[in-house]
Amino acid sequence: MTDRPARLGTRRSPMATSQSQHVADAVTARTGTKVELELITSYGDVTQAQLTQLGGTGVFVNSLREQLASGGIDFAVHSLKDLPTAPAEGLTVVAVYERDDPRDALCARDGRTFADLPSGSVLGTGSPRRVAQLAALRPDLRFVPIRGNAGTRLGKVAQGEVDAVVLAYAGLARVGRLDDVTEVFEPERMLPAPGQGALAVECLTSRAEGDLAYLSAVDHAATRAEVTAERTVLAELEAGCAAPVGAYAEVLDGRLRLRAAVVAPDGTQAVRRERSVPIDGGAAGAASSLGRELAREMIGEGADRIVAEAAEDSTTSSED
Ligand SMILES: NCc1[nH]cc(CCC(=O)O)c1CC(=O)O
Structure with missing residues (x-):
């Protein structure tokens, strides 16, 4: 252990900084190592293009991975569901942090539940997994893609641009917006994305068994x-x-x-x-x-x- 704090790279969104700070605090509590957050701008955060047009997976994690490779940061915290399944060369998931609530949540205007939504209501979600499972339950709803972080999406419900959105409960908890939830979907009705609610701590493989081995304390x-x-x-x-x-x-x-x-x-x-x-x-x-x-x-x-x-x-x- 050195006196210099470890540098944890994170995306800038409220959700990313909240979950990164949470892991940073857990690392410090369990190992005594001080951790400071480095805010990194990712391509996925700045572009307005649809993510599939960017080649889909990985847009949120690539900038952090570049910083890991160049030594700009010591480790990164990612939402596991944003992490491509293919292993990244030279990098290791040194810890998987204890999962939060994995379920999806509905945030509808006027406190409506899913069954209460009138036929033809517009539900904002760009996730094919959510659209498909929700359409199986309510083929009478309309599904439209939506962009932006949790706060932006909830704003579109408030402004009437859409009637409801579906977001991960864990993410809403991390940005302090659980009051907006009008229904939580049990896995029996709607299965979450692989890894939803869990966080991955990633670092260089060469350091995972060396000077950063202490990170396994939060696995x-x-x-x-x-x-x-x-x-x-x-x-x-x-x-x-x-x-x-x-x-x-x-x-x-x-x-x-x-x-x-x-x-x-x-x-x-x-x-x-x-x-x-x-x-x-x-x-x-x-x-x-x-x-x-x-x-x-x-x-x-x-x-x-x-x-x-x-x-x-x-x-x-x-x-x-
Ligand atoms: N792709 C965006 C993303 N990545 C992780 C979460 C939620 C938090 C988590 O699953 O850890 C979200 C937002 C959402 O799906 O509502």
Whole structure:
């Protein structure tokens, strides 16, 4: 340990700085190492273009990764669901922080619940996963893409540009906007994005087992097993963050239970499966085989076709 504080690189949005500060405080509490935040502007934050036109995954993480490589920062905190499943050369997820609430939440005007929304109501979300699952429940709603951080999106509800938005509960909690939530979707109705609610701490592989090994103090083994299973499903389906894939795993009573769904953009076709395994030693291996096996079963039922078709007509899609 040196006297110089560790430099944690973060995006500038309120959500990113809030979750980064939270991890920074946990690192300091558990290891005694001081941490200071370095605010980095990412391409995904400044561009107005639809994210799929930028090549989809990774726009939020690339600037942070460049800073890791150049030594401008020591480590970075990412929302795990924004992290592409392909490993990044020279980088390691040194810790997965304990997951917050993984569920999606509805924020509608006038306190309306999902069932209360009048037919034809306009729901703002650019996430194909959310659109597909919500259209399966309410084909009578209209779905429109929407951009901006949580505050901007909630502002569009208040101003009447849309009637409701769906956002991650964890993100709303991090920016202090839980009062805007009018309904929370249980996983039975709507499966979250792989990794939703969890944070990844990333650094150079060469330092993860060296001077930054202390960062493993904020790793949470159960969360790591859960997100490994979820992200393996996504990778096996050859789907990215713009695909209509929901996956949710939980460690409960010594078992790892994984549920996943692939839903066609209009909600009319879906492949949903679940599977569980006992989890004790060797959790990482068990978690990735669970994800692989579930994905194989789903591919057997046509899930890969739904993913490919969704990718073809993803002209309106944006990030999850
Ligand atoms: N792609 C944006 C993004 N990345 C992570 C979160 C939420 C927080 C989380 O899942 O950790 C959000 C916003 C949202 O989906 O509402």
